Amino acid sequence: xxxxxxxxxxxxxxxxxxxxxxxxxxxxxxxxxxxxxxxxxxxxxxxxxxxxxxxxxxxxxxxxxxxxxxxxxxxxxxxxxxxxxxxxxxxxxxxxxxxxxxxxxxxxxxxxxxxxxxxxxxxxxxxxxxxxxxxxxxxxxxxxxxxxxxxxxxxxxxxxxxxxxxxxxxxxxxxxxxxxxxxxxxxxxxxxxxxxxxxxxxxxxxxxxxxxxxxxxxxxxxxxxxxxxxxxxxxxxxxxxxxxxxxxxxxxxxxxxxxxxxxxxxx
Amino acid sequence: xxxxxxxxxxxxxxxxxxxxxxxxxxxxxxxxxxxxxxxxxxxxxxxxxxxxxxxxxxxxxxxxxxxxxxxxxxxxxxxxxxxxxxxxxxxxxxxxxxxxxxxxxxxxxxxxxxxxxxxxxxxxxxxxxxxxxxxxxxxxxxxxxxxxxxxxxxxxxxxxxxxxxxxxxxxxxxxxxxxxxxxxxxxxxxxxxxxxxxxxxxxxxxxxxxxxxxxxxxxxxxxxxxxxxxxxxxxxxxxxxxxxxxxxxxxxxxxxxxxxxxxxxxxxxxxxxxxxxxxxxxxxxxxxxxxxxxxxxxxxxxxxxxxxxxxxxxxxxxxxxxxxx
Numbered sequence: 001x002x003x004x005x006x007x008x009x010x011x012x013x014x015x016x017x018x019x020x021x022x023x024x025x026x027x028x029x030x031x032x033x034x035x036x037x038x039x040x041x042x043x044x045x046x047x048x049x050x051x052x053x054x055x056x057x058x059x060x061x062x063x064x065x066x067x068x069x070x071x072x073x074x075x076x077x078x079x080x081x082x083x084x085x086x087x088x089x090x091x092x093x094x095x096x097x098x099x100x101x102x103x104x105x106x107x108x109x110x111x112x113x114x115x116x117x118x119x120x121x122x123x124x125x126x127x128x129x130x131x132x133x134x135x136x137x138x139x140x141x142x143x144x145x146x147x148x149x150x151x152x153x154x155x156x157x158x159x160x161x162x163x164x165x166x167x168x169x170x171x172x173x174x175x176x177x178x179x180x181x182x183x184x185x186x187x188x189x190x191x192x193x194x195x196x197x198x199x200x201x202x203x204x205x206x207x208x209x210x211x212x213x214x215x216x217x218x219x220x221x222x223x224x225x226x227x228x229x230x231x232x233x234x235x236x237x238x239x240x241x242x243x244x245x246x247x248x249x250x251x252x253x254x255x256x257x258x259x260x261x262x263x264x265x266x267x
Numbered sequence: 268x269x270x271x272x273x274x275x276x277x278x279x280x281x282x283x284x285x286x287x288x289x290x291x292x293x294x295x296x297x298x299x300x301x302x303x304x305x306x307x308x309x310x311x312x313x314x315x316x317x318x319x320x321x322x323x324x325x326x327x328x329x330x331x332x333x334x335x336x337x338x339x340x341x342x343x344x345x346x347x348x349x350x351x352x353x354x355x356x357x358x359x360x361x362x363x364x365x366x367x368x369x370x371x372x373x374x375x376x377x378x379x380x381x382x383x384x385x386x387x388x389x390x391x392x393x394x395x396x397x398x399x400x401x402x403x404x405x406x407x408x409x410x411x412x413x414x415x416x417x418x419x420x421x422x423x424x425x426x427x428x429x430x431x432x433x434x435x436x437x438x439x440x441x442x443x444x445x446x447x448x449x450x451x452x453x454x455x456x457x458x459x460x461x462x463x464x465x466x467x468x469x470x471x472x473x474x475x476x477x478x479x480x481x482x483x484x485x486x487x488x489x490x491x492x493x494x495x496x497x498x499x500x501x502x503x504x505x506x507x508x509x510x511x512x513x514x515x516x517x518x519x520x521x522x523x524x525x526x527x528x529x530x531x532x533x534x535x536x537x538x539x540x541x542x543x544x545x546x547x548x549x550x551x552x553x554x555x556x557x558x559x560x561x562x563x564x565x566x567x568x569x570x571x572x573x574x575x576x577x578x579x580x581x582x583x584x585x586x587x588x589x590x591x592x
Contacts, residue, residue, distance in 0.1 A: 013520075013539045017405045049310050099383055129543070130335065131404070132520060133385040134366065135373035138341055142374055147454040148342065151366060162454075169365045169472070170279075170525075171339070171461045177454035186520045229382030230400075234412040238403075249572025252578025257343055257552065258588070260568045265475070266529045266550060267498045267585050 001051060001059040001119045001157075003044045004113060006106050006140070007037040007078055009071035010130040017130070019235035022223035023096065024130050026070060033074040036125030041081045043185045044123050062083045062113060066094060066105045072208055079203035080195035086206060087113075091213035096225030099105070103136055104223050107143040109215035121162070126151055132183075141182035149175050150184040161165045229255050271298025272355050276362040276371070277324070278344060280304040283315040286363040290424060290429035291319040293390050294361055295399065295434065301325060303337050313440050314579045320434030323352050324442045333449055336459040341367050342451035349518030350447045352379055352419060359398055360421040361390070365472070365523075372421045374451075382415035384422045388526065388547070389429075398422070403526070407546030426473045426527045439588070469501045471516055476500030476529045479518055479545070483534020483555055483574055486513045490575040491533050497582035502533070505541045519544035533574040533588045537562025554578060 011017040011187045015030035041063070048059045050081075052112050062085040063070045063078035075086035097105065113119055122144070127134035134150075141148030151165035166186065195203075213223060221227055247256045261267045273294035273567060277287055282315035291592065302308075302316055302324045329338055329345040336344060339493040347362055348371060359408050360375060376383035384400035388410075393399050398420035402411045415422075431577035471477060477502045482492040488502070496503045504514035504521060518525055520543030535541060537553070537560060545551070546565055553562045553569040554577045563569050570577050 013406070017408070019409060019411070022411070055571060061551075090398060100377060113566060129520060131385075132543075133369065133373070134313075135369050135383070136386055138370040139373055139377055142342070142451060145452055147452045148370075149454050150341075150370065168339075168367055169462075170367070170526075171459050172335070173339075173456055173460075174458040175454040176457055181454070203545055206443065219538070229376075229417045230413045230415050232413045233399075235409060236411075237409050238407065241565065243566065245568045246563065246566075247556075247568075247570045249570050249577055252580075253554075253570040253572040254577040254582075255584050257554070257568070257577060258581040258584035259569050260552070261498070261529070261581075261585065262588055263395040264550065267588070 001048055001055060001121070002119050003047065003061045003123055003125050004046050004064055004110050004119050005037070005040050005078065005083065006064045007041070007074050008034040008069040008128040009065060009074040012129055013129050018237070022232040022235045023173045028073070030069040031070050031073055033077040034125060034128045036127055036129060036187055038081065039185045039187055039189050040123045040125045041078055041083060042190045042192040043155055043183070044121070045082050046190065047121070047155070050212070057189060061085060061090070064106065064109050065177060066102060075208050076203050079156065079206045080200050081193060082199055082239065086208045087211060089211045089216065093220045093224045095214045095221050096228055098228040098230050099139060100229060101137055101223040102229070103139040103143055103225045105213070105216065105218060106136070106140055108218050109211065110144060112211070112216055116222065118180065120179045121157070122182045123191050126184050126186045137182055137184035144232060147177035147181045149177055151186045153182055153188050154184050155185060155189060168205060271358040273298045273359040273361060274303050274348070274351055274355065274357045274555070275300060276344070276348060276360070276368060277302045277304045277312070278308050280312055282507065283312050285431060288315070288319060289426065289429050290361040290363065291321065292432045293424065294359070296318055297359055297390070297392060300508050301355060303327070303348060305329065305344065305347055308442065317440040318437045320438055321400045321440055322438050324440060325354065326442050326444050327351070327447045328444050329447055330449065336456040337453060339413070340456065340581045341370035341479055341524045342374060342453055343449055344368070345378065346449040346451060347447050348375035349378045350445065354445050358419060359460065364423040364425045369423050372423050375382070376421035379419050380417060381419035381421045382417040384415065384420070386414055387422050387428070388423055390424060399549065400412070403547040406543040412505065425524070425526055427475065437525040442556070449563035468495065469499045471503045471518070471523050471525060474501035475527050477503055477518070477525055477527045478531045478533065479505065480508055480514060480533050481504045481505040481535035481537055481541070482507050484508065484513065485537070486511065487575070488514055490578045494533070494578040494582045497585045500529070504584045505535055505538070532562055533578060535562055536560050537565065565573050
């Protein structure tokens with residue numbers, strides 16, 4: 001079983017996040033692994049751990065990121081959880097990629113990994129916490145020509161078939177797909193493990209493979225700013241709110257709340 | 268450039284939900300609005316489409332094996348949108364920001380080579396005639412403006428972007444079928460159960476007023492629900508409260524993201540996850556017995572007190588006010 005887990009280097013949601021020149025600020029002081037990717041890594045680890053010993057021996061989990069060198073932080077975290085390999089695709093030509101450029105780079109990296117042997121599963125988190133678009137998994141599946149099972153809440157792999165359940169806005173669904181497939185897991189799918197000391201130590205010295213756009217045969221015009229079909233022309237912080245009107249309830253708090261809502265024509 | 272054709276996704280087609288009425292309202296500012304469905308629209312839906320200026324509904328005719336549960340797969344909806352754009356030579360695709368529609372719009376954009384904007388909070392055009400989407404990002408703390416640089420633009424729009432407005436004059440609406448081939452590799456849908464909608468309350472995604480309960484409810488959502496009914500709002504929860512099994516739907520960056528006119532948080536501390544799903548709300552109000560609750564930092568108005576006492580009293584005053592009015 002070979003599994004590729006695309007992970008994203010994003011600003012920590014607990015830090016002050018900002019844009020610089022209309023792009024998400026990738027300041028390494030606040031950069032981290034997208035928390036939702038931990039669910040994807042956990043799902044991959046559990047799938048391999050459920051295999052028999054002989055199959056585990058030949059299994060491999062590859063964490064893959066498209067990021068500047070600072071993105072190694074995300075891959076180190078993936079190593080700490082227990083993945084076997086880390087690959088970073090870095091290239092100035094990839095800066096400014098939109099959904100299509102990001103997907104093209106990830107798909108090309110998966111195809112390159114396929115030249116070494118089949119990739120049975122690509123597993124992602126349900127979204128990246130910076131953009132929250134949550135469309136790249138489906139785009140990746142379409143580009144790779146594989147079935148897409150997204151937002152999975154439960155996951156099982158047996159006899160070359162992926163089984164999953166999910167809850168969409170409208171329905172609860174059970175889906176099956178033959179491998180190879182693309183899977184995204186919801187944050188309710190599992191509780192990601194805490195790295196143990198041995199893995200934390202080992203993660204420090206793990207080698208991160210580095211590929212360029214040219215290594216992946218990506219046309220410079222198809223990715224990055226050059227290939228983008230949208231252009232962000234303005235990014236501005238919202239004006240600060242005036243300080244909160246805070247009322248201590250001494251028996252009239254509910255009345256004060258009602259009067260505030262009525263005064264502002266909110267009810 | 269108002270001679271654009273704007274396609275609005277209507278799925279399901281039994282009713283025209285408020286989020287779709289918003290899309291039709293936005294669409295009319297960009298050009299001529301037409302609807303795309305995967306099933307026959309109901310009589311009520313057709314009447315509403317007519318009131319909103321839709322003359323043509325394009326109803327997809329899917330291959331027989333995709334007419335059941337599989338028709339809800341985003342790759343199938345994407346194939347329908349793609350074929351409809353090619354059929355009508357449309358310039359803009361608009362869909363609500365549900366997880367499924369987001370995927371479908373992105374996939375259709377991919378197939379068409381169109382620029383894609385997901386979760387727009389507003390749609391307009393710039394001086395050069397490009398379609399422009401504004402977004403509220405980083406838990407509502409930043410605004411971005413992006414323009415689509417391709418001929419075709421595909422966008423999903425969050426609820427509460429505009430107030431729905433019918434067209435100046437209603438039109439007669441006709442349904443035209445069109446054949447759709449689906450060549451995507453699909454998973455099999457082995458079971459599907461649609462969620463029952465609470466018909467007495469607005470849906471969380473679309474409500475103008477949302478009341479949310481958190482850990483501070485200690486599992487009793489009674490006061491939250493009673494207050495929501497007094498103000499005509501939807502009810503939601505924090506992720507913690509859902510994990511505890513106290514409620515079924517949570518507001519947050521990985522749950523439902525909302526931007527209502529009024530958000531009321533009851534016993535909600537204001538953790539980053541929850542804020543990511545509600546901070547774009549226009550007015551934020553909270554009730555919490557912890558004077559240090561982080562949610563107070565982003566509130567317009569807040570009461571430090573017992574949520575059951577405060578919400579109960581507030582509901583009573585509001586009900587009395589409504590009876591007078």
